[in-house]
Amino acid sequence: MLDVSLGILRRDLLLALRRRSDVATALLFFLIVASLFPLGVGAEPNQLRAIAPGVIWVAALLSSMLSLSHLFADDHADGTLEQMLLGAAPLGVVVAAKALAHWLVCGLPLVLVSPLIALQYDLPGGLHGVLALSLALGTPVLSLVGAIGAALTLGLRGGGVLLSLLVLPLYVPVLIIGAGSVEMAAAGQGGMGQLLLLGALLAVAAVFAPWASAAALRISAE
Amino acid sequence: MNWYLWGAYGVTFFVLFIEVILLIKRTRETKA
Amino acid sequence: MKWFWYASPETFFPLAGRLAYGCGIAAALLAVAGLYVGFFVAPTDATQGEVYRIIFIHVPAAWMSMLLYLAMAFWAALGLALNTRLSGMMARAIAPSGALFTFIALWTGALWGKPTWGAYWVWDARLTSELILLFLYLGFMALQASIDDRRRSDRAGAVLAIVGAVNVPIIYFSVQWWNTLHQGASVSFAKAPSMAATMFTGMILMVLAFWMYSFAVTFVRVRCLIREQG
Numbered sequence: 001m002l003d004v005s006l007g008i009l010r011r012d013l014l015l016a017l018r019r020r021s022d023v024a025t026a027l028l029f030f031l032i033v034a035s036l037f038p039l040g041v042g043a044e045p046n047q048l049r050a051i052a053p054g055v056i057w058v059a060a061l062l063s064s065m066l067s068l069s070h071l072f073a074d075d076h077a078d079g080t081l082e083q084m085l086l087g088a089a090p091l092g093v094v095v096a097a098k099a100l101a102h103w104l105v106c107g108l109p110l111v112l113v114s115p116l117i118a119l120q121y122d123l124p125g126g127l128h129g130v131l132a133l134s135l136a137l138g139t140p141v142l143s144l145v146g147a148i149g150a151a152l153t154l155g156l157r158g159g160g161v162l163l164s165l166l167v168l169p170l171y172v173p174v175l176i177i178g179a180g181s182v183e184m185a186a187a188g189q190g191g192m193g194q195l196l197l198l199g200a201l202l203a204v205a206a207v208f209a210p211w212a213s214a215a216a217l218r219i220s221a222e
Numbered sequence: 223m224n225w226y227l228w229g230a231y232g233v234t235f236f237v238l239f240i241e242v243i244l245l246i247k248r249t250r251e252t253k254a
Numbered sequence: 255m256k257w258f259w260y261a262s263p264e265t266f267f268p269l270a271g272r273l274a275y276g277c278g279i280a281a282a283l284l285a286v287a288g289l290y291v292g293f294f295v296a297p298t299d300a301t302q303g304e305v306y307r308i309i310f311i312h313v314p315a316a317w318m319s320m321l322l323y324l325a326m327a328f329w330a331a332l333g334l335a336l337n338t339r340l341s342g343m344m345a346r347a348i349a350p351s352g353a354l355f356t357f358i359a360l361w362t363g364a365l366w367g368k369p370t371w372g373a374y375w376v377w378d379a380r381l382t383s384e385l386i387l388l389f390l391y392l393g394f395m396a397l398q399a400s401i402d403d404r405r406r407s408d409r410a411g412a413v414l415a416i417v418g419a420v421n422v423p424i425i426y427f428s429v430q431w432w433n434t435l436h437q438g439a440s441v442s443f444a445k446a447p448s449m450a451a452t453m454f455t456g457m458i459l460m461v462l463a464f465w466m467y468s469f470a471v472t473f474v475r476v477r478c479l480i481r482e483q484g
Binding site for chain 2: 303304305307308311312315350351354357358361362365366368369467471474475477478481482
Binding site for chain 1: 386389390392393396397400401406409410413414416417418420421424425427428429431432435
């Protein structure tokens, strides 16, 4: 089981590396969206500092969501998905590996770049760590839960927009707790509780989401 | 006088009424 | 034993018709009773005056919106597990009514909020959770509408409904926490008038009325689905 997951992980990462534009696109989108808000609400430093955690988190949400549609679509197109469905490896493990690959390509870069955006919003240096940590714990949840939506909408006309409609309500708790952790830290109350909660969400998602995605994949691909 | 009260009740029952009308329309169409 | 006989769409069809008729009558009677109690028996509230009477449709609608979602998820899960067509039809039939009651809860909540809290929309924990619930309903309906193959549509919807149902408590609690964090000037929903017995009676009657109404509408819709899907 471990070599199957590693194999899938390696394959997805290789494919992503060859199509470097996918990685860059998600990251670029994140940066652009984060830059749009000050243009919309004005550059007043206090205001930006106040909305920074929320804005950065929403940008991460949207960026993660946009890159979900091709999580299974490419494999579906070239027939690899059918092989996975028929294969001996548990589909849940396959999905978990793909979600991990997705996170490494589309989520982790956001975490690494977040201090940069925090600087743009003049977020105090002490909060950069909490922000990055909250994103590090939250974005994998987004990938895992998003995989369910991607599996459900595989090959449908509605496509990306339908995927967004399905997945965004499920993202809400992650957003609230993630942004909340930074805001709590900003208010001087640590934010540890929220981070632990995010960790718990990640643990639960890691166990249940691949299973639900696998069920959805079988439904969609049969 | 109390527009909020009547607005709330009015829209509620109007919307439920529409649901019933649309459903009746649908039953007529599926009978065919 | 009798239940399984009705599990077939063909045999359920006439039963659904009779049930719809009966529930419809019950709904009308209960609504009349509930509104009578709500407007002529329940006293005027000391702080909110007459406008508090919105509670007699706001709270029942909110309760129905949540109940119907659970019912929808239940039937969807049953259909997924037992591979029964009728269960999938029940879930599909419940969804529009659930979405409608969610809208009614939001609308009446807004009109109650303006005179009492000063704003049509407040990011109160319950209103916000209701809004997300509406998105969950609409997502379910959109997903089912976009899949032509009936079987895939039923089963995909079922997975979504179950995932949604599991998430509803998580969403609710996270929104509630978020609301307390950003309390600001918003008034807590607990400021609803303390229940006089008559108010409570009126509310219960309206809940039952909405419930019977939902049954009736769902049964009629299932009959349409049985005819449409063959």
